[in-house]
Amino acid sequence: MAEDKKLLEIQNLRKYFPIKGVKGPGVQAVQDVSLFIKKGETLGLVGESGCGKTTLGRTILRLYEPTGGKIIYDGQAIYDNPLGPDGQPLGKAKSVNMLPYRRKMQIIFQDPSASLDPRMTVGEIIGEAIDIHKLAANKKDRADMIKELLAQVGLNTEHANRYPHEFSGGQQQRVGIARALAVKPEFIVCDEPISALDVSIQSQIVNMLEDMQQQMGLTYLFIAHDLSVVRHISNRIGVMYLGSLVELGESYELNRHPIHPYTQTLLSAVPVPDPKLSRTKKRIILEGDVPSPMNPPSGCRFHTRCPYATEKCKVEAPVFREHEPGHWAACHMLDK
Amino acid sequence: MSEKKEKLLEVKDLKVSFFTPAGEVKAVGGISYDLDYGEVMGVVGESGSGKSQEAYSIIGLLQSPGKVVGGSITFEGKDMLALTKKEMQEYRGNKIAMIFQNPMTSLNPVYTVGNQLVEALRAHDSKISRKEAEQRAMEMMEMVGINNVQKRMNQYPHEFSGGMRQRVMIAMGLICHPQLLIADEPTTALDVTIQAQILDLMKSLQKKTGMGIIFITHNLGVVADICDKVSVMYAGKIVEQGPVDDIFYEPAHPYTKGLLRSMPRVDAQSYERLIPIEGTPVDMLNPPEGCPFAPRCEKCMKICLKKMPPYVEISDKHRSACWLCVEDLMNKEEN
Numbered sequence: 001m002a003e004d005k006k007l008l009e010i011q012n013l014r015k016y017f018p019i020k021g022v023k024g025p026g027v028q029a030v031q032d033v034s035l036f037i038k039k040g041e042t043l044g045l046v047g048e049s050g051c052g053k054t055t056l057g058r059t060i061l062r063l064y065e066p067t068g069g070k071i072i073y074d075g076q077a078i079y080d081n082p083l084g085p086d087g088q089p090l091g092k093a094k095s096v097n098m099l100p101y102r103r104k105m106q107i108i109f110q111d112p113s114a115s116l117d118p119r120m121t122v123g124e125i126i127g128e129a130i131d132i133h134k135l136a137a138n139k140k141d142r143a144d145m146i147k148e149l150l151a152q153v154g155l156n157t158e159h160a161n162r163y164p165h166e167f168s169g170g171q172q173q174r175v176g177i178a179r180a181l182a183v184k185p186e187f188i189v190c191d192e193p194i195s196a197l198d199v200s201i202q203s204q205i206v207n208m209l210e211d212m213q214q215q216m217g218l219t220y221l222f223i224a225h226d227l228s229v230v231r232h233i234s235n236r237i238g239v240m241y242l243g244s245l246v247e248l249g250e251s252y253e254l255n256r257h258p259i260h261p262y263t264q265t266l267l268s269a270v271p272v273p274d275p276k277l278s279r280t281k282k283r284i285i286l287e288g289d290v291p292s293p294m295n296p297p298s299g300c301r302f303h304t305r306c307p308y309a310t311e312k313c314k315v316e317a318p319v320f321r322e323h324e325p326g327h328w329a330a331c332h333m334l335d336k
Numbered sequence: 337m338s339e340k341k342e343k344l345l346e347v348k349d350l351k352v353s354f355f356t357p358a359g360e361v362k363a364v365g366g367i368s369y370d371l372d373y374g375e376v377m378g379v380v381g382e383s384g385s386g387k388s389q390e391a392y393s394i395i396g397l398l399q400s401p402g403k404v405v406g407g408s409i410t411f412e413g414k415d416m417l418a419l420t421k422k423e424m425q426e427y428r429g430n431k432i433a434m435i436f437q438n439p440m441t442s443l444n445p446v447y448t449v450g451n452q453l454v455e456a457l458r459a460h461d462s463k464i465s466r467k468e469a470e471q472r473a474m475e476m477m478e479m480v481g482i483n484n485v486q487k488r489m490n491q492y493p494h495e496f497s498g499g500m501r502q503r504v505m506i507a508m509g510l511i512c513h514p515q516l517l518i519a520d521e522p523t524t525a526l527d528v529t530i531q532a533q534i535l536d537l538m539k540s541l542q543k544k545t546g547m548g549i550i551f552i553t554h555n556l557g558v559v560a561d562i563c564d565k566v567s568v569m570y571a572g573k574i575v576e577q578g579p580v581d582d583i584f585y586e587p588a589h590p591y592t593k594g595l596l597r598s599m600p601r602v603d604a605q606s607y608e609r610l611i612p613i614e615g616t617p618v619d620m621l622n623p624p625e626g627c628p629f630a631p632r633c634e635k636c637m638k639i640c641l642k643k644m645p646p647y648v649e650i651s652d653k654h655r656s657a658c659w660l661c662v663e664d665l666m667n668k669e670e671n
Contacts, residue, residue: 048527048528048529048530049527168616168617170616171616198382198383198554198617199382199554199555199556199595199598199599200382200594200595200598200612200613200617201612201616201617202598202612203598203599203600203610203611203612203613204612204613204614206600206610206612207609207610207612210609225527225528227528228599228600228601229600231600231604232600232604232607232610252605252606265529266528266529268532269528269529269531269532270528270557271528271531271532271535271555271557271558271560271561272557272560272561272601273556273557273559273560273584273596273599273601274560274584274601275560275561275580275581275584275585276581276585277560278557278560278561283532283536285529285532285533285536286529286532286533289497289499289500289530290497290527
């Protein structure tokens with residue numbers, strides 16, 4: 001169960017990707033996102049492709065070096081570069097050596113076939129993590145650990161000598177999970193871990209992730225675009241649009257009473273596997289496409305597609321505020 | 337003599353095999369269905385269940401080493417398997433159109449979108465003038481909800497977003513007014529809000545034109561939204577088939593039941609643990625004897641491992657291939 005202690009906190013985290021030969025900030029993938037994750041909880045992150053959810057996950061782990069903001073893990077700042085009053089990072093970032101933190105913070109990738117080295121056996125893939133952090137006392141110890149990890153994710157001991165291509169997609173994802181677990185982490189970023197899998201396999205992996213969380217007290221940041229899965233697995237959900245966090249709330253509360261117009265649209269757009277409900281369900285259909293993060297709209301980034309947009313929305317960016325206990329959103333409509 | 341009304345499409349006992357160096361893969365193992373004008377049939381199944389291959393064989397797009405090895409496909413009374421390549425071209429794109437999963441790889445990157453639309457039209461109608469064809473292309477683009485048509489016609493596919501590209505694909509598919517549209521996972525690569533736009537568009541176009549649609553997908557939510565009837569495929573076989581309400585509210589086959597149960601529902605009010613289908617999908621090179629789902633089925637009986645069950649009519653138009661249904665039927669008859 002989730003405790004009250006914050007395991008991870010980010011403040012105004014920002015990640016820009018500069019573009020060669022183009023002046024300006026480049027692609028504004030993550031724009032000043034602040035949130036925290038409590039120990040033992042699952043925070044879901046949803047949004048459309050290109051909204052920056054994967055970038056946020058990777059920036060938290062410093063797989064991408066942040067452009068500005070602050071990351072605090074377990075009370076310790078692992079990256080600190082506060083934004084000045086003009087909205088620009090103040091200067092040089094203070095950061096720490098990540099190696100000890102890599103043991104505590106792990107990631108499971110979206111495409112299992114692309115994230116496993118095709119020339120290493122499964123045993124080598126899992127063993128590499130054990131070697132880097134010197135977790136095994138001797139060879140036998142190491143072999144036992146690999147065996148145990150494989151069993152944990154529902155694979156056989158013989159599988160250690162096989163190569164990734166010999167496995168189905170679901171099994172490959174199990175290997176990816178075993179690799180993340182090899183260093184006994186506390187916090188795992190699950191970056192769309194099931195979207196590449198078949199429907200009948202998805203629920204197997206979801207259940208396994210839930211079981212492991214219970215047994216090992218893991219904390220997850222669960223990134224996905226499938227809202228029904230995210231709601232199922234998460235305690236709280238954050239909704240991103242074009243690099244910004246627009247709403248954050250307790251999972252079922254957010255589903256029942258979404259307060260941001262974008263969340264409302266997103267929820268209404270999910271097709272329900274229930275024909276009768278689907279015939280009566282009212283859909284909010286958004287006009288147009290997501291604007292480019294290279295050149296995001298002024299003011300509220302959603303104003304170009306928002307059905308309620310006013311003049312104010314075009315000029316002034318709304319503040320991310322707590323509107324009800326634990327339910328945050330950034331929208332001018334709610335500030336009245 | 338009264339004329340018997342022909343179905344739009346009738347597929348009987350269709351078998352498709354791939355002859356690979358490792359052996360014959362029976363991708364489609366004898367499936368039958370029919371589709372009427374104005375009907376939307378969903379084909380659901382996992383990757384490798386043969387749902388795409390079955391559709392490709394209708395318009396002769398099976399890639400080597402794939403071959404139709406048995407059965408028949410009848411489109412408006414015409415035997416599609418007997419057509420020559422030339423004759424098939426008359427149908428393909430003209431009377432039967434197809435839209436694909438990934439609109440980026442199905443559009444030619446070096447031609448403008450307008451050019452490709454005009455080409456599609458002129459390939460099937462040699463009499464139409466270029467000017468007329470352009471006019472039609474622009475109308476079509478407006479119909480699928482693309483704004484600023486004049487300018488858009490002269491743009492290249494990379495200048496369109498994913499959703500817009502899929503609209504172009506739909507425009508291209510419908511430009512010759514086909515009677516049958518085969519949509520192979522048309523919304524899988526799109527975001528949910530864009531998916532909602534495209535599904536809405538397809539529904540309204542279908543109402544306008546009265547065409548039949550075969551909608552291939554693995555998303556049961558999409559099926560519930562757009563389809564009138566559903567075929568559930570597993571390992572090359574249709575294991576259950578019926579009107580959409582029957583499939584969702586009274587599923588008969590353990591695989592269909594398992595699929596529905598394993599999905600988290602967006603309208604659930606509290607946490608419920610998911611019930612997955614255990615095991616892994618079938619290795620199509622070495623399919624099990626008997627019912628292909630038997631190794632993963634929790635209600636598997638001895639006979640399931642030996643013999644493929646026959647289809648049992650559960651109600652009008654709803655049928656399922658499962659020995660449990662056979663048993664139910666026999667019990668009913670005894671009473």
